[in-house]
Amino acid sequence: MTQPLNILVTGASRGIGAAIAAALAGHKVVGHSTKGEDGLVAADLAEPGAAQGLWETALERLGGRIDVVINNAGIFEAAPIDLDAAAWAAQWDRTMQVNLHAAADLCRLAVLHFKAQGGGRIVNVASRAGYRGDSPDHWHYAASKAGMVAMTKTIARAYAGEGIYAFTICPGFTVTGMVDDYISSRGGAAFLADIPLGRPASAEEVGETARWLAVDAPPSSTGAVIDVNGASFVR
Structure with missing residues (x-):
């Protein structure tokens, strides 16, 4: 095994x-919720500036050193187009703050830290929605995840020469509990028909990635x- 790393998730x-x-057992991991x-570590990422704390x-x-930042926190909340304008805008702002702005703040802090210590890694968890879009009630979610993909690519291009590497994961539907119950709640066979693998990904598969x-x-x-x-979206 490689030398243990200091990782924020x-x-x-x-x-x-x-x-x-x-999946990161053996490394020193600090988690957030x-x-x-x-x-x-407690932090409400819906609040601007919370990422700094x-x-x-x-x-x-x-101990004063972070080697890897994994931005996984995110929300998936509906914003139907028939909401009144203020509520629709507020839901866009909230989703962008949590899914993109807070991740950007942490990426900025990580890059500054990594430049001083000679390198580090960023892993951003986006979504297939960033490429293929999402439901009519989730324009904002898809947009936030597309922004995360573009941001990560920009970081990778800008700082690779300084030993700072950036990657994106784009999960589709992911199961964290009982698979059969999850599939039933999503429409059963019709839901599975969109996934050539025949099942949604497990959280453990995303964790290993x-x-x-x-x-x-x-x-x-x-x-x-x-x-x-599961090849439900390929590029």
Whole structure:
């Protein structure tokens, strides 16, 4: 195994984030959640500026050095077009703040830190929606994830020469609990017909992808986008 790394994972209380933290066993991981349960760092990323406090606390817990940042925290909340204008705009602002602006703030802090220490890695968890779009009620979600993809590619191109590498994961539907119950809730056979693999991805599969990018992926793969969606969307 490589030398243990100091890693910050956002949105680590459940689902994909918890699976990422578990996959990184053997490394020193500081996780984040909105409420800070179970020893996680508390930060409400819907609040502008919250990323700064999260970064400072994580940096302190990790002894002044962070090697990898994994931006997994995100929300998926509907914004139907028949909402009144103020409510529609507010939902766009909230989604962009959590899914993109907070991740951008952490990426900025990470890049500045990595430049000073001679390198580091960023792994951003986006979505296939960033490429193929999403439902009529989720324009804003798809836009936030497309922005995350573009931001990550920009970071990769800008800082590779300084040993700073950036990657994106684009999951499709992901199961974190009972598979049969999840499939039934999504429409059963009709839902599965859109996934050539025949099942949604597991959180553990996404977690392992994040682990590989954070720890083992070769530097030449910086800027890569890894799809984890059972070929439900291919590029």
